[in-house]
Amino acid sequence: MILNIDKFIAEELPFWEELETFLRLSGKGSAEHFNLEEIRRFHYLYQRTSSGLGRLATFSAEPETKGYLENLIARAYAEIHERRSPGRSLRGAQRLFRAFPQTFRRHLRAFCLVLVVTLAGASFGVVVLIKDPASKAVLLPFSHLHISPEERVAGEMEEKGEQLSGHQAEFASSLMAHNIKVAIFAMGLGLTFGVGTLISLFYNGVILGAVSVDYIMAGQGAFLTGWLLPHGSVEIPAFLVAGQAGLVLAKALIGHGDRIPPGQRLRKILPDLTVLIGGVAVMLIWAGLLESFFSQYHAPVISYGLKIGFGVAELLLLMLYLGLVGRRTDSRRDSSQPASG
């Protein structure tokens, strides 16, 4: 097809500019308010510009003009052919409350694997510390855990939580910020096909097991439970769920036994990853508040019974939440889907 490039541009430019105006309005959210006439005009401009690009593509013309038209059509194409909803809106917080446990249950096998690896790590930590107590300095990376449990407990009882007095909020926000970053990292390690996630879970298990056995052997089991349980009953599951998200990502990357192409597999799990990590963030905010304002106060300020009872109640509530909330929607969705396999 023979074109006169100058004439062609002069004729078509007003239409391209009009399409750009439509796209600008649409980008500002005005597309929902377009009337039928405007929608028709928008579609006409898209088709006309597409046809212009088609004419230009058969012709060795100015690449800049072609690039501009391609970009214009790309934007219009996204507006016209997009069928997905834009995603969870901020109004969807209520929906997220249900979506989190539903997503958790959908990937329960990944969570079970996470749990098994963490428990294996914990058992390893327990065995190593019992067999070789001198390995404590190597197993536990934090210096405040290197002192003997008796000394630590005596110090904490003496201070009565005063060491944090006037800094609780700061301490809580530091914990939240740090823990959320660690959880995101645990999920991101799924990119190593899950190897990094599993190693980090195992290592965390080792620390947990070693600390527990260290305090129990020193006869400080009640202190440890009272110290860990109020925030740990939420914090530890939160890290496990972050690990679960990492394994979900790894599974989509590996795609074992799945015929869907990798891009589609990843596309499919993106909303689940978002919901899981969103839920983890909320859990860690709560855990940070508890660790700072509640866990650090020991008997006689707050009795161990109360702290342990509170922690156990929290854990039970969390289990009920993750196990039961949104089940009705789950079963409705299952029954509406055709039977497969």
Place this chain on the structure above:
Amino acid sequence: MYQKKKQLRIRTPEGISFALEPASPLMRFFAWSIDTLVIVGVTLFLQQVIFSHLVKVAPDFGNALSILVMTALYLCYAMCLEWFWHGRTLGKRLFRLRVMDSNGFHLQLSQVVIRNLLRVIDSLPLFYLVGGAASFFSPLYQRLGDRVANTVVVKLPKFSSPDLTGIGEQKFNSLRAYPHLLARLRQAITPAEADIGLQALRRRDTFDDRERTVLFDKLAEHFKAKCAFPEEAVRACSSEQYVRNIVELLYDT
């Protein structure tokens, strides 16, 4: 003669195929640097103007709020801007870049969230070394976060009318007598090749005489290899004249 660029090619249901050029890792690094400067600037501003005063009144609350705001800024800056500005942050706006779905659709919230959260891995060990290496070897310059989220950062071209001054001022073009060969030529020559010819003519006066001769010889040889015109049409043409004739016909000025 010219290196084939990386392209994101999409075919619409209407049968129109269009290509978008992915942004190079270097370009993205510059855009990211601007964004980092913005984050640091906002952080310093908030620290000086709000938190330094707040800490004097309520030290614990002030410090806590400062930590939370900084973390939120670090984690959510790109997320929020990309979501509300349709795939663009301040740095990306400045460098005319945009994040888009690799199928050409709108970005989903989950895509924006995950591609930004995975920066924690891409930014390892420092200065986005992992992400940079991943995008360097990716066909669409995607870092790891982009691959997982199915997103691509593309360049946004600016519209500019072709500048054809100095071309098409001659009265006679010996190649015009062969419309069938002309049609074949237009099919054989890519827009980038046509542009090289146009640029060479536009800048002819800036070249050294000898270099100009070499350049136009090479260009003429290249165009002749794409589509050969009869000997009588090109006999009296110098290489430069031949290229001028070809470009004039391609742009039909």
